[in-house]
Amino acid sequence: MKKYTIYKCVDDKSFGLRAKSVFLNAVYGARFYPEAPEDLPRVVLPTGNTPLPFYSALRDMADDVPRFEYCQLDEYIGLSDGDERLFSEWLKHEVLDPLKITNRMIFNSAADPHSEVERIRDWYKEKGKIDVAVLGIGENGHVGFNEPKSQFHARANITNLAQSTISSNEAYGKGAIPKQAITLGIGDLMCADETILLVRGEKKADILMQALFGAVTEDVPASYLQDYQGRLTIVGDASALSKIPKSQLLHH
Ligand code: GLP
DSSP states (O other), X not given: OOOOEEEEESSHHHHHHHHHHHHHHHXXXXXXXXXXXXGOOEEEEOOSSTTHHHHHHHHTTGGGSOOOEEEEOEXXXXXXXXXXXXXXXXXIIIIIHHHTOOOEEOOOTTSXXXXXXXXXXXXXXXXXXXXXXXXXXXXXXOBTTBOTTXXXXXXXXXXXXXXXXXXXXXTTSSSOOOSEEXXXXXXXXXXXXXXXXXXXXXXXXXXXXXXXXXXXOTTSGGGXXXXXXXXXXXXXXXXXXXXXXXXXXXXX
């Protein structure tokens, strides 16, 4: 059986603190740190309910979080600046403004999506890979907006959202969810030096087990993690980890 570093956390507070400490180690250990601003570690952060205790823990030490460049993971297509459904707005308020992270590689939701995807791909060609990718997982195994059947080698691309993704994101209560999005591809995430997967809640238990120990298949996008060559850490709560063999867990 494959071995992963998996932290099981007893409550939201310890989840947030554990995720924070794994994240800080990753950022401090990133190859560029602490050189010039243009060489800051490139960090991907997820939206969703899962990371909220992590962001709260980061805000509690806002002035002491090392500088990094925030790189957007995914975004809906067709929303105007300032729309509260925008993931860029969500993260701006939740974490980027409080931490005073000014270097931001944001996707433009209102731009022509094809040109925007080209711009993002060119940016990564010029800059290189992601240093630290913090990710969540959808109930259908999506990462970012890489829905089932996304190709493991794909770079930034336009994606049609699964109906189940639209429904679960409507539950955030911010309004109707667009049908299309731009996402970094699994090919981009596969190249990251380090990945931290955050999982909370029993609704994620089955898909997490499948992703980490089931078949490696584009039907379960997160199963790419089994082929991932970078450093992978999973931080979860007891419900999300309930299907994972006990021998795999590091208790916290
Ligand atoms: C969204 C985002 C993902 C996120 C996922 C899980 O659709 N595109 O990046 O990881 O849903 O969200 P939650 O943590 O709310 O379950």
